[in-house]
Amino acid sequence: MNIEISGLTRRFGRAQAVAGVDLEAGPGVFGLLGPNGAGKTSLLRMMATVIPPSSGRLRLLGRDPGSQGQRREIRRGLGYLPQTLGYYPGFTVVEFVEYFALLKEVPPARVPAAVASAVERVGLGDRAKAKLRNLSGGMLRRAGIAQAIVNEPRLLLLDEPTAGLDPEQRVTFRTLLRDLGEQATVVVSTHLVEDVGAACGRVALMEKGRIAFDGTPAELISRGVGHGTGDAPLERGYSAVLQQVRS
Amino acid sequence: MTAADLRPGVAGRSWPAGLRLVRLHLAGRQVPGALAALAGCAVLLRCALHWHWIQGSGPSAQQLPLLIESAAAMIIAVTTRSPFGEVERATGRWLPWLRLGTTLALTAAAAGMLAAGTVPAHLPGGDLALLRNVAGLVGVGLLSAAVLGGHLSWVGPVGYLGLAEVALTSARTTPWIWPACPPHDHAAALCATLAFTAGTLAITWRGARDTTHE
Numbered sequence: 001m002n003i004e005i006s007g008l009t010r011r012f013g014r015a016q017a018v019a020g021v022d023l024e025a026g027p028g029v030f031g032l033l034g035p036n037g038a039g040k041t042s043l044l045r046m047m048a049t050v051i052p053p054s055s056g057r058l059r060l061l062g063r064d065p066g067s068q069g070q071r072r073e074i075r076r077g078l079g080y081l082p083q084t085l086g087y088y089p090g091f092t093v094v095e096f097v098e099y100f101a102l103l104k105e106v107p108p109a110r111v112p113a114a115v116a117s118a119v120e121r122v123g124l125g126d127r128a129k130a131k132l133r134n135l136s137g138g139m140l141r142r143a144g145i146a147q148a149i150v151n152e153p154r155l156l157l158l159d160e161p162t163a164g165l166d167p168e169q170r171v172t173f174r175t176l177l178r179d180l181g182e183q184a185t186v187v188v189s190t191h192l193v194e195d196v197g198a199a200c201g202r203v204a205l206m207e208k209g210r211i212a213f214d215g216t217p218a219e220l221i222s223r224g225v226g227h228g229t230g231d232a233p234l235e236r237g238y239s240a241v242l243q244q245v246r247s
Numbered sequence: 248m249t250a251a252d253l254r255p256g257v258a259g260r261s262w263p264a265g266l267r268l269v270r271l272h273l274a275g276r277q278v279p280g281a282l283a284a285l286a287g288c289a290v291l292l293r294c295a296l297h298w299h300w301i302q303g304s305g306p307s308a309q310q311l312p313l314l315i316e317s318a319a320a321m322i323i324a325v326t327t328r329s330p331f332g333e334v335e336r337a338t339g340r341w342l343p344w345l346r347l348g349t350t351l352a353l354t355a356a357a358a359g360m361l362a363a364g365t366v367p368a369h370l371p372g373g374d375l376a377l378l379r380n381v382a383g384l385v386g387v388g389l390l391s392a393a394v395l396g397g398h399l400s401w402v403g404p405v406g407y408l409g410l411a412e413v414a415l416t417s418a419r420t421t422p423w424i425w426p427a428c429p430p431h432d433h434a435a436a437l438c439a440t441l442a443f444t445a446g447t448l449a450i451t452w453r454g455a456r457d458t459t460h461e
Protein backbone atom coordinates (compact mmCIF):
# COMPACT_ATOMS: atom_id res chain seq x y z
CA MET A 1 0.00 0.00 0.00
CA ASN A 2 1.35 3.45 -0.91
CA ILE A 3 -1.01 5.21 1.49
CA GLU A 4 -1.82 3.87 4.96
CA ILE A 5 -3.80 6.22 7.17
CA SER A 6 -5.59 5.48 10.43
CA GLY A 7 -7.27 7.87 12.86
CA LEU A 8 -5.67 10.88 11.18
CA THR A 9 -6.65 14.31 12.51
CA ARG A 10 -5.50 17.85 11.88
CA ARG A 11 -6.48 20.95 13.82
CA PHE A 12 -5.89 24.59 12.92
CA GLY A 13 -6.40 26.42 16.20
CA ARG A 14 -9.93 25.55 17.31
CA ALA A 15 -11.03 24.31 13.91
CA GLN A 16 -10.78 20.59 13.19
CA ALA A 17 -10.08 20.26 9.48
CA VAL A 18 -9.56 16.49 9.47
CA ALA A 19 -11.40 14.54 12.14
CA GLY A 20 -10.29 10.93 12.10
CA VAL A 21 -9.65 9.58 8.61
CA ASP A 22 -8.88 5.93 7.87
CA LEU A 23 -7.69 5.15 4.37
CA GLU A 24 -5.55 2.70 2.45
CA ALA A 25 -4.68 2.97 -1.22
CA GLY A 26 -2.39 1.21 -3.65
CA PRO A 27 -1.74 1.97 -7.33
CA GLY A 28 -4.68 3.46 -9.20
CA VAL A 29 -6.54 6.73 -9.48
CA PHE A 30 -8.31 7.72 -6.29
CA GLY A 31 -10.84 10.55 -6.37
CA LEU A 32 -11.45 12.74 -3.34
CA LEU A 33 -14.77 14.54 -3.46
CA GLY A 34 -16.49 16.81 -0.99
CA PRO A 35 -17.88 20.29 -0.48
CA ASN A 36 -15.71 23.31 0.36
CA GLY A 37 -14.24 23.02 3.85
CA ALA A 38 -14.71 19.24 4.00
CA GLY A 39 -11.01 18.70 4.74
CA LYS A 40 -9.80 17.46 1.35
CA THR A 41 -7.00 19.98 0.98
CA SER A 42 -5.80 19.49 4.56
CA LEU A 43 -5.70 15.73 4.04
CA LEU A 44 -3.79 16.20 0.80
CA ARG A 45 -1.30 18.59 2.47
CA MET A 46 -0.57 16.02 5.17
CA MET A 47 -0.01 13.38 2.51
CA ALA A 48 2.29 15.85 0.72
CA THR A 49 4.36 16.10 3.95
CA VAL A 50 3.99 19.88 4.08
CA ILE A 51 1.98 19.86 7.32
CA PRO A 52 2.18 17.25 10.09
CA PRO A 53 -0.92 15.51 11.43
CA SER A 54 -2.23 16.53 14.87
CA SER A 55 -2.73 12.86 15.69
CA GLY A 56 -3.14 9.49 14.04
CA ARG A 57 -0.96 7.26 11.91
CA LEU A 58 0.26 8.18 8.44
CA ARG A 59 2.54 6.02 6.29
CA LEU A 60 3.39 6.90 2.72
CA LEU A 61 5.24 4.63 0.29
CA GLY A 62 5.84 2.31 3.25
CA ARG A 63 7.61 5.01 5.27
CA ASP A 64 6.87 7.31 8.18
CA PRO A 65 6.84 11.02 7.19
CA GLY A 66 7.36 11.95 10.86
CA SER A 67 10.98 10.79 10.61
CA GLN A 68 13.22 13.25 8.79
CA GLY A 69 15.22 10.63 6.90
CA GLN A 70 12.15 8.72 5.79
CA ARG A 71 10.39 11.97 4.85
CA ARG A 72 13.22 12.69 2.40
CA GLU A 73 12.77 9.27 0.84
CA ILE A 74 9.02 9.84 0.52
CA ARG A 75 9.56 13.22 -1.12
CA ARG A 76 11.77 11.71 -3.79
CA GLY A 77 8.83 9.56 -4.88
CA LEU A 78 6.18 12.23 -4.44
CA GLY A 79 4.47 14.55 -6.90
CA TYR A 80 2.27 17.35 -5.58
CA LEU A 81 0.12 19.97 -7.21
CA PRO A 82 -1.48 22.28 -4.63
CA GLN A 83 -4.70 24.17 -5.15
CA THR A 84 -2.77 27.44 -5.52
CA LEU A 85 0.36 26.97 -7.59
CA GLY A 86 3.25 29.29 -6.82
CA TYR A 87 5.65 30.11 -9.64
CA TYR A 88 8.33 32.59 -10.62
CA PRO A 89 6.96 34.51 -13.63
CA GLY A 90 10.42 34.95 -15.18
CA PHE A 91 10.95 31.19 -15.59
CA THR A 92 10.19 29.44 -18.84
CA VAL A 93 8.08 26.27 -18.70
CA VAL A 94 11.24 24.19 -19.12
CA GLU A 95 13.13 26.06 -16.37
CA PHE A 96 10.17 25.67 -14.01
CA VAL A 97 9.90 21.92 -14.57
CA GLU A 98 13.68 21.46 -14.59
CA TYR A 99 14.01 23.27 -11.25
CA PHE A 100 11.69 20.74 -9.64
CA ALA A 101 13.35 17.80 -11.39
CA LEU A 102 16.67 18.87 -9.86
CA LEU A 103 15.13 19.55 -6.43
CA LYS A 104 13.49 16.12 -6.48
CA GLU A 105 16.88 14.57 -7.15
CA VAL A 106 16.15 13.15 -10.58
CA PRO A 107 19.57 11.79 -11.70
CA PRO A 108 21.28 14.61 -13.66
CA ALA A 109 21.73 12.50 -16.79
CA ARG A 110 17.97 11.82 -16.89
CA VAL A 111 16.83 15.41 -16.28
CA PRO A 112 16.56 16.58 -19.92
CA ALA A 113 14.52 13.54 -20.97
CA ALA A 114 12.36 13.70 -17.84
CA VAL A 115 11.62 17.40 -18.36
CA ALA A 116 10.85 16.93 -22.06
CA SER A 117 8.58 13.98 -21.31
CA ALA A 118 6.66 15.81 -18.57
CA VAL A 119 6.20 18.93 -20.70
CA GLU A 120 5.06 16.83 -23.66
CA ARG A 121 2.63 14.77 -21.57
CA VAL A 122 0.75 17.89 -20.45
CA GLY A 123 0.65 19.23 -24.01
CA LEU A 124 2.96 22.21 -23.49
CA GLY A 125 5.64 21.09 -25.95
CA ASP A 126 5.03 24.02 -28.26
CA ARG A 127 5.22 26.48 -25.33
CA ALA A 128 8.26 24.94 -23.65
CA LYS A 129 10.37 28.08 -24.00
CA ALA A 130 7.55 30.52 -23.12
CA LYS A 131 7.81 32.53 -19.90
CA LEU A 132 5.29 31.54 -17.27
CA ARG A 133 4.09 35.15 -17.08
CA ASN A 134 2.83 34.81 -20.65
CA LEU A 135 0.78 31.64 -20.11
CA SER A 136 -2.96 31.40 -19.60
CA GLY A 137 -4.44 29.99 -16.38
CA GLY A 138 -5.02 26.60 -17.99
CA MET A 139 -1.46 26.45 -19.32
CA LEU A 140 -0.07 27.35 -15.89
CA ARG A 141 -2.12 24.53 -14.41
CA ARG A 142 -0.60 22.16 -16.95
CA ALA A 143 2.90 23.44 -16.12
CA GLY A 144 2.06 22.68 -12.48
CA ILE A 145 1.04 19.14 -13.42
CA ALA A 146 4.30 18.76 -15.39
CA GLN A 147 6.42 19.61 -12.33
CA ALA A 148 4.37 17.14 -10.28
CA ILE A 149 5.02 14.24 -12.66
CA VAL A 150 8.60 15.06 -13.74
CA ASN A 151 10.14 12.60 -11.24
CA GLU A 152 7.73 9.81 -12.25
CA PRO A 153 6.25 9.78 -8.74
CA ARG A 154 4.90 6.67 -7.08
CA LEU A 155 2.51 8.87 -5.13
CA LEU A 156 0.91 11.76 -7.01
CA LEU A 157 -1.32 14.24 -5.17
CA LEU A 158 -3.36 16.65 -7.27
CA ASP A 159 -5.58 19.32 -5.75
CA GLU A 160 -8.13 20.61 -8.25
CA PRO A 161 -5.90 19.73 -11.22
CA THR A 162 -8.53 20.45 -13.88
CA ALA A 163 -9.39 23.96 -12.65
CA GLY A 164 -8.92 26.28 -15.62
CA LEU A 165 -8.60 23.52 -18.23
CA ASP A 166 -10.94 23.60 -21.21
CA PRO A 167 -13.10 20.51 -21.99
CA GLU A 168 -10.65 19.15 -24.58
CA GLN A 169 -7.70 19.50 -22.19
CA ARG A 170 -9.70 17.83 -19.43
CA VAL A 171 -10.37 14.81 -21.60
CA THR A 172 -6.64 14.58 -22.42
CA PHE A 173 -5.79 15.02 -18.76
CA ARG A 174 -8.11 12.18 -17.72
CA THR A 175 -6.26 9.91 -20.14
CA LEU A 176 -2.98 11.00 -18.55
CA LEU A 177 -4.40 10.26 -15.10
CA ARG A 178 -5.43 6.74 -16.08
CA ASP A 179 -1.99 6.21 -17.60
CA LEU A 180 -0.20 7.42 -14.46
CA GLY A 181 -2.50 5.36 -12.25
CA GLU A 182 -1.28 2.11 -13.80
CA GLN A 183 2.02 2.43 -11.91
CA ALA A 184 1.43 5.04 -9.20
CA THR A 185 -1.13 5.97 -6.59
CA VAL A 186 -2.82 9.10 -7.88
CA VAL A 187 -5.03 11.05 -5.48
CA VAL A 188 -7.19 13.68 -7.16
CA SER A 189 -9.13 16.16 -5.07
CA THR A 190 -11.84 17.79 -7.14
CA HIS A 191 -15.29 19.31 -7.22
CA LEU A 192 -15.91 17.95 -10.72
CA VAL A 193 -17.69 14.63 -10.38
CA GLU A 194 -17.42 13.93 -14.10
CA ASP A 195 -13.61 13.81 -13.73
CA VAL A 196 -14.05 11.20 -11.02
CA GLY A 197 -16.46 9.16 -13.10
CA ALA A 198 -14.16 9.18 -16.11
CA ALA A 199 -10.75 8.66 -14.52
CA CYS A 200 -11.02 7.21 -11.01
CA GLY A 201 -11.27 3.56 -10.07
CA ARG A 202 -12.11 4.47 -6.51
CA VAL A 203 -13.67 7.50 -4.87
CA ALA A 204 -13.98 8.84 -1.32
CA LEU A 205 -16.39 11.56 -0.28
CA MET A 206 -15.37 13.79 2.62
CA GLU A 207 -17.68 15.83 4.81
CA LYS A 208 -16.75 17.69 8.00
CA GLY A 209 -13.28 16.18 8.14
CA ARG A 210 -14.42 12.56 7.84
CA ILE A 211 -14.80 10.11 5.01
CA ALA A 212 -18.51 9.66 4.47
CA PHE A 213 -18.21 7.28 1.52
CA ASP A 214 -15.43 5.08 0.13
CA GLY A 215 -16.07 2.89 -2.89
CA THR A 216 -16.14 2.74 -6.67
CA PRO A 217 -17.84 5.40 -8.81
CA ALA A 218 -20.47 2.76 -9.68
CA GLU A 219 -21.22 2.25 -5.99
CA LEU A 220 -21.54 6.01 -5.51
CA ILE A 221 -23.95 6.15 -8.45
CA SER A 222 -26.03 3.36 -6.90
CA ARG A 223 -26.38 5.41 -3.68
CA GLY A 224 -28.16 8.09 -5.69
CA VAL A 225 -30.76 5.91 -7.39
CA GLY A 226 -34.14 7.31 -6.38
CA HIS A 227 -32.48 9.86 -4.08
CA GLY A 228 -30.42 13.00 -4.29
CA THR A 229 -30.39 15.93 -6.62
CA GLY A 230 -28.28 16.58 -9.68
CA ASP A 231 -28.20 16.21 -13.42
CA ALA A 232 -25.78 13.28 -13.63
CA PRO A 233 -25.93 9.91 -11.84
CA LEU A 234 -22.68 10.64 -9.95
CA GLU A 235 -24.00 14.02 -8.83
CA ARG A 236 -27.13 12.34 -7.48
CA GLY A 237 -25.01 9.79 -5.62
CA TYR A 238 -22.83 12.58 -4.25
CA SER A 239 -25.76 14.63 -3.00
CA ALA A 240 -27.56 11.55 -1.62
CA VAL A 241 -24.52 10.63 0.53
CA LEU A 242 -24.18 14.21 1.76
CA GLN A 243 -27.88 14.39 2.64
CA GLN A 244 -27.61 11.12 4.53
CA VAL A 245 -24.57 12.32 6.51
CA ARG A 246 -26.12 15.67 7.33
CA SER A 247 -29.48 14.29 8.41
CA MET B 248 9.33 18.71 -28.76
CA THR B 249 11.61 15.85 -27.81
CA ALA B 250 14.28 15.27 -25.24
CA ALA B 251 16.84 15.88 -27.96
CA ASP B 252 15.28 19.28 -28.76
CA LEU B 253 15.46 20.25 -25.11
CA ARG B 254 18.90 18.94 -24.34
CA PRO B 255 20.85 22.16 -25.03
CA GLY B 256 18.37 24.27 -23.06
CA VAL B 257 17.82 21.92 -20.16
CA ALA B 258 21.27 20.54 -19.71
CA GLY B 259 22.04 24.19 -19.48
CA ARG B 260 24.84 25.13 -21.81
CA SER B 261 26.83 22.18 -20.44
CA TRP B 262 26.50 23.44 -16.87
CA PRO B 263 26.61 20.71 -14.26
CA ALA B 264 23.25 19.90 -12.67
CA GLY B 265 24.31 21.34 -9.30
CA LEU B 266 25.19 24.72 -10.79
CA ARG B 267 22.01 24.67 -12.84
CA LEU B 268 19.98 24.10 -9.67
CA VAL B 269 21.79 26.95 -7.89
CA ARG B 270 21.23 29.28 -10.86
CA LEU B 271 17.51 28.50 -10.99
CA HIS B 272 17.16 28.87 -7.22
CA LEU B 273 18.90 32.25 -7.23
CA ALA B 274 16.80 33.44 -10.17
CA GLY B 275 13.59 32.31 -8.45
CA ARG B 276 14.56 34.21 -5.30
CA GLN B 277 15.36 37.30 -7.41
CA VAL B 278 18.93 37.38 -6.13
CA PRO B 279 20.29 39.31 -9.17
CA GLY B 280 17.84 42.12 -8.35
CA ALA B 281 18.83 41.94 -4.69
CA LEU B 282 22.52 42.25 -5.60
CA ALA B 283 21.74 45.33 -7.71
CA ALA B 284 19.83 46.86 -4.78
CA LEU B 285 22.73 46.10 -2.42
CA ALA B 286 25.09 47.79 -4.87
CA GLY B 287 22.73 50.78 -4.76
CA CYS B 288 23.04 50.84 -0.96
CA ALA B 289 26.84 50.84 -1.28
CA VAL B 290 26.72 53.72 -3.78
CA LEU B 291 24.42 55.67 -1.44
CA LEU B 292 26.85 55.13 1.44
CA ARG B 293 29.73 56.23 -0.77
CA CYS B 294 27.82 59.39 -1.76
CA ALA B 295 26.97 60.12 1.89
CA LEU B 296 30.63 59.93 2.84
CA HIS B 297 31.89 61.78 -0.24
CA TRP B 298 29.54 64.74 0.10
CA HIS B 299 29.82 64.80 3.91
CA TRP B 300 26.19 64.04 4.63
CA ILE B 301 27.62 62.27 7.66
CA GLN B 302 29.16 64.75 10.07
CA GLY B 303 31.48 63.97 13.01
CA SER B 304 31.93 60.57 14.59
CA GLY B 305 29.43 60.58 17.48
CA PRO B 306 26.26 58.55 17.81
CA SER B 307 24.25 60.88 15.55
CA ALA B 308 26.79 60.31 12.77
CA GLN B 309 25.86 56.63 12.79
CA GLN B 310 22.19 57.21 11.99
CA LEU B 311 22.47 57.40 8.21
CA PRO B 312 24.90 54.43 7.92
CA LEU B 313 22.56 52.44 10.17
CA LEU B 314 19.63 53.30 7.90
CA ILE B 315 21.59 52.02 4.88
CA GLU B 316 22.68 48.88 6.75
CA SER B 317 19.05 48.22 7.68
CA ALA B 318 17.99 48.63 4.07
CA ALA B 319 20.61 46.03 3.06
CA ALA B 320 19.29 43.65 5.72
CA MET B 321 15.72 44.11 4.47
CA ILE B 322 16.79 43.35 0.90
CA ILE B 323 18.40 40.09 2.03
CA ALA B 324 15.43 39.12 4.21
CA VAL B 325 12.93 39.67 1.39
CA THR B 326 14.82 37.22 -0.86
CA THR B 327 13.83 34.42 1.54
CA ARG B 328 10.31 34.54 0.12
CA SER B 329 9.68 31.51 -2.06
CA PRO B 330 7.44 32.10 -5.07
CA PHE B 331 6.82 28.35 -5.23
CA GLY B 332 5.30 27.79 -1.77
CA GLU B 333 4.42 24.28 -0.70
CA VAL B 334 5.48 22.58 -3.91
CA GLU B 335 9.08 23.52 -3.23
CA ARG B 336 8.90 22.45 0.42
CA ALA B 337 7.71 18.99 -0.61
CA THR B 338 10.99 18.23 -2.39
CA GLY B 339 14.27 16.57 -1.43
CA ARG B 340 17.33 17.42 0.60
CA TRP B 341 18.82 20.31 -1.37
CA LEU B 342 16.46 23.09 -0.40
CA PRO B 343 17.91 23.81 3.09
CA TRP B 344 21.42 23.97 1.62
CA LEU B 345 20.26 26.33 -1.11
CA ARG B 346 18.64 28.60 1.48
CA LEU B 347 21.78 28.57 3.63
CA GLY B 348 24.08 29.28 0.70
CA THR B 349 21.91 32.12 -0.57
CA THR B 350 21.73 33.76 2.86
CA LEU B 351 25.45 33.52 3.54
CA ALA B 352 26.41 34.68 0.04
CA LEU B 353 24.08 37.68 0.14
CA THR B 354 25.24 38.68 3.63
CA ALA B 355 28.87 38.46 2.55
CA ALA B 356 28.04 40.45 -0.59
CA ALA B 357 26.25 43.14 1.45
CA ALA B 358 29.11 43.46 3.93
CA GLY B 359 31.68 43.51 1.13
CA MET B 360 29.83 46.05 -1.01
CA LEU B 361 29.11 48.39 1.92
CA ALA B 362 32.73 48.14 3.11
CA ALA B 363 33.87 48.93 -0.43
CA GLY B 364 31.53 51.92 -0.39
CA THR B 365 33.39 53.41 2.56
CA VAL B 366 36.78 53.41 0.80
CA PRO B 367 38.72 55.75 0.98
CA ALA B 368 36.61 57.81 3.41
CA HIS B 369 36.23 57.03 7.11
CA LEU B 370 32.96 55.52 8.31
CA PRO B 371 32.03 56.34 11.92
CA GLY B 372 32.57 53.14 13.88
CA GLY B 373 34.72 51.63 11.14
CA ASP B 374 34.30 48.45 9.11
CA LEU B 375 34.12 46.24 12.19
CA ALA B 376 30.97 48.00 13.39
CA LEU B 377 29.58 47.86 9.86
CA LEU B 378 30.10 44.09 9.68
CA ARG B 379 28.58 43.59 13.14
CA ASN B 380 25.57 45.78 12.38
CA VAL B 381 24.85 44.20 8.98
CA ALA B 382 25.13 40.65 10.32
CA GLY B 383 22.90 41.38 13.31
CA LEU B 384 20.30 43.22 11.24
CA VAL B 385 20.24 40.41 8.67
CA GLY B 386 19.61 38.01 11.57
CA VAL B 387 16.68 40.14 12.71
CA GLY B 388 15.34 40.17 9.14
CA LEU B 389 15.66 36.40 8.77
CA LEU B 390 13.89 35.79 12.08
CA SER B 391 11.19 38.16 10.94
CA ALA B 392 10.85 36.20 7.67
CA ALA B 393 10.60 32.92 9.59
CA VAL B 394 7.80 34.30 11.79
CA LEU B 395 5.91 36.67 9.48
CA GLY B 396 6.76 35.40 5.98
CA GLY B 397 9.17 36.69 3.36
CA HIS B 398 6.89 39.47 2.16
CA LEU B 399 6.72 40.94 5.69
CA SER B 400 10.31 40.24 6.63
CA TRP B 401 11.18 43.94 6.48
CA VAL B 402 9.06 44.52 9.61
CA GLY B 403 11.78 43.20 11.94
CA PRO B 404 14.65 45.37 10.64
CA VAL B 405 12.38 48.45 10.51
CA GLY B 406 11.29 47.92 14.13
CA TYR B 407 14.86 47.29 15.21
CA LEU B 408 16.04 50.36 13.31
CA GLY B 409 13.52 52.48 15.24
CA LEU B 410 14.82 51.13 18.56
CA ALA B 411 18.43 51.64 17.53
CA GLU B 412 17.85 55.21 16.36
CA VAL B 413 16.22 56.03 19.71
CA ALA B 414 19.15 54.41 21.53
CA LEU B 415 21.65 56.38 19.44
CA THR B 416 19.97 59.75 20.08
CA SER B 417 19.46 59.10 23.78
CA ALA B 418 22.94 57.51 24.18
CA ARG B 419 21.41 54.49 25.94
CA THR B 420 23.32 51.28 25.42
CA THR B 421 22.58 47.61 25.86
CA PRO B 422 24.37 44.80 24.00
CA TRP B 423 21.09 43.87 22.28
CA ILE B 424 21.03 47.29 20.60
CA TRP B 425 24.44 46.66 19.09
CA PRO B 426 24.51 49.62 16.67
CA ALA B 427 24.56 51.97 19.67
CA CYS B 428 27.56 50.20 21.20
CA PRO B 429 31.25 50.94 20.47
CA PRO B 430 32.85 48.81 17.70
CA HIS B 431 34.97 46.77 20.12
CA ASP B 432 32.13 45.95 22.54
CA HIS B 433 32.37 42.15 22.81
CA ALA B 434 28.89 41.71 24.30
CA ALA B 435 27.32 43.69 21.44
CA ALA B 436 29.26 41.63 18.88
CA LEU B 437 28.10 38.44 20.58
CA CYS B 438 24.45 39.57 20.51
CA ALA B 439 24.69 40.44 16.79
CA THR B 440 26.32 37.07 16.10
CA LEU B 441 23.59 35.28 18.04
CA ALA B 442 20.88 37.10 16.08
CA PHE B 443 22.57 36.22 12.78
CA THR B 444 23.07 32.59 13.77
CA ALA B 445 19.48 32.18 15.00
CA GLY B 446 18.07 33.81 11.86
CA THR B 447 20.25 31.75 9.53
CA LEU B 448 19.35 28.49 11.28
CA ALA B 449 15.63 29.32 11.22
CA ILE B 450 15.67 30.13 7.51
CA THR B 451 17.85 27.15 6.64
CA TRP B 452 15.72 24.69 8.55
CA ARG B 453 12.19 25.94 7.94
CA GLY B 454 12.42 28.68 5.32
CA ALA B 455 10.33 31.82 5.36
CA ARG B 456 6.82 31.26 6.66
CA ASP B 457 4.46 30.32 3.86
CA THR B 458 1.28 32.35 4.31
CA THR B 459 -0.53 31.09 1.19
CA HIS B 460 -2.86 28.82 3.13
CA GLU B 461 -3.60 31.11 6.06
